[in-house]
Amino acid sequence: MNVTVISDTHTMHDRLPPLSGDVLIHAGDFYDVAECRDKKLKRLNAWFAKQDFMIKIYVPGEHDEPVFLSWRAGNNYLSEATLLVDSVFEYEGVRFYGSPWVPNADGYPFSMEEERIDETWSKIPVQTDVLITHVPPFGVLDDGPFDRGLGCPVLKGKVLEAQPRCHVFGHVHWSSGCQKIGVTEFINASFVNQVRFNLPRTFEITQG
Numbered sequence: 001m002n003v004t005v006i007s008d009t010h011t012m013h014d015r016l017p018p019l020s021g022d023v024l025i026h027a028g029d030f031y032d033v034a035e036c037r038d039k040k041l042k043r044l045n046a047w048f049a050k051q052d053f054m055i056k057i058y059v060p061g062e063h064d065e066p067v068f069l070s071w072r073a074g075n076n077y078l079s080e081a082t083l084l085v086d087s088v089f090e091y092e093g094v095r096f097y098g099s100p101w102v103p104n105a106d107g108y109p110f111s112m113e114e115e116r117i118d119e120t121w122s123k124i125p126v127q128t129d130v131l132i133t134h135v136p137p138f139g140v141l142d143d144g145p146f147d148r149g150l151g152c153p154v155l156k157g158k159v160l161e162a163q164p165r166c167h168v169f170g171h172v173h174w175s176s177g178c179q180k181i182g183v184t185e186f187i188n189a190s191f192v193n194q195v196r197f198n199l200p201r202t203f204e205i206t207q208g
Contacts, residue, residue, distance in 0.1 A: 001092060003130065004053070006200040007170025007189040010063065013047045015197055020052035023091065026081070027170045027189055028061025028100060028134035038066045041077040048080035055091050056081035059098035060110055061134035061171060068109030084132065086123050093207030097125055097164075098132040102171065103152050110134070114154075121158040129205065131164040134171050141175040141188035159184065165205060 004019055007027035030044050038044070044067070048056050058081045060067040070077040071085060082089050084098025101120055105111035112120060124131060136142040137156035144150050150172050159167055166185045173193040178201065179186045191198055 001094065001206070002202050002204050003166075004200050004202045005168045005187055005189040006191055007134070007168070008061070008173055009191045011043075012192055012197070016191070016200070018050050018052065019200060021202065022053060023055045023057065023096075024048075024051050024053040024081075025057045025059070025096075025130075025132055025168055025189075027059050027132050027168050029063045029170060030058075030060075031064050031066060033063055033065075039069065039077075041066055041070060044078060045080040055089075057084060057089060057096060057098065057132065058082070059084050059132040059134060060100045062102045062105040062108035062110050064100075065109045086120065088125065088128075094129045094205055095125070095127055096130045096132065097128040099124070100134050102135045103154075117152065118154050121152075121155050124158050124162045126162050128162055128164040129166070131159065131162065131167045133167070133169045136169045136172055136175070136188060137167070137186070140181065140186045141169075141177055141179055142172045143175050144172055145174055166203065 001022040003023040004021045005025045008029040089096045100110040101112040103114045103117045136151035138151040138153040142151035170190040173190045176190045176198040
């Protein structure tokens with residue numbers, strides 16, 4: 001099956017053409033900070049509805065306050081895609097696992113204190129084929145314009161343990177790209193940065 005990945009569209013989703021394929025993954029930050037007025041996720045659902053895929057998966061980021069409020073209240077307002085929050089989704093024998101948390105993003109949704117993040121990342125199943133987080137692992141496609149290593153060191157350790165075939169993330173806009181380490185293909189799927197828009201990326205994966 002082919003898997004198309006995108007992240008960090010930050011309300012610029014209309015700059016993308018309609019996409020098509022087997023599986024679509026958005027790895028968070030569809031919204032910007034002041035987008036909480038979309039309380040029933042109408043914009044997010046409308047965008048997913050336009051995309052021609054068998055399966056659509058969303059793992060939110062720290063700017064996705066409408067998704068956070070819906071999830072925390074137990075509402076299922078995201079009807080056009082599968083929301084993964086520390087959970088597994090399996091399709092045709094391929095296991096997807098998504099976790100949205102960002103360490104120490106104080107005041108933002110899906111933020112978690114660094115002292116608690118180890119327990120969260122420990123939930124990543126060893127049998128994961130495609131891991132989706134919003135934040136990158138430390139030292140992998142995580143360089144900002146002035147800072148190096150904006151990813152999470154604890155996450156990197158857990159990814160190296162779980163050894164997924166692919167790890168998709170965003171968050172650090174300046175480091176969009178792909179890098180293979182061991183058996184894992186790492187993809188920073190960020191769409192926006194300060195210079196240009198990055199195209200969605202597509203890869204092939206078969207039943208493990």
